[in-house]
Amino acid sequence: MAGHSKFKNIMYRKGAQDKKRSAMFSKLSREITVAAKAGLPDPDANPRLRAAVLAARAQSMPKDNIQRAIDKASGGEAENYEEIRYEGFGPGGVSIVVDALTDNRNRTATNVRTAFSKNGGNLGASGSVTHGFDRLGLIEYPASVGDADKVLEAAIDAGAEDVESDEDGHRVWTTIDDLHSVSRALESALGEAEAVKLAWRPQTSVTVGEDDAQQLLKLVDALEEDDDVQTVWGNYEVPDEVMEKLG
Structure with a gap:
């Protein structure tokens, strides 16, 4: 799967993100509020809001925080956030997409x-960059949910486009329009997902060496630490041995 590399190289370092839980909750709350404001405040009737709520649950965000973010939009108290996308190039010639609110x-x-x-x-x-990515829906499950054949069968029955499975877990890809229906079907078959989101999937990938990887990860860290940045996607692959050296 081009541009995959165990996915941790695209949306990586969950442990590092966990240390910034307060900032993470702030970003999740912002997405929930914007999603609720853009549609109905009911996750069952608003696919984007449902995806945002599932993402918040996956990060153990308290239920009260989630409901407060929804209520904020419903009560007309929410700030007016603008969705902006930035595109750029990182060390080693990799392509990076940054979505912000x-x-x-x-x-x-x-x-x-x-x-x-x-x-x-x-x-x-x-x-300059997004032409090399596909905008798709992504549903993530832990490896513990079952083997690759079980997830593949469930994904096919649900109408998914593609599945990637490895020791890190399972990633089910869908069209944007089918994300809501496929996630619902998979929830019935496999249980609640770890994450349901819109994603940028690279059409091709670039393997980076140790020097470029070190600076690239610093760039991704700097972007993710910004309060306004929601997600950072890239077409890079960092070999496992390089990741181990970099810690």
């Missing part, structure tokens, strides 16, 4: 541009 476009643009420039990358124009 911001109430200050100038602040976010400056922060993202600075993160790229200080870490061996450069910000590109709109469309």
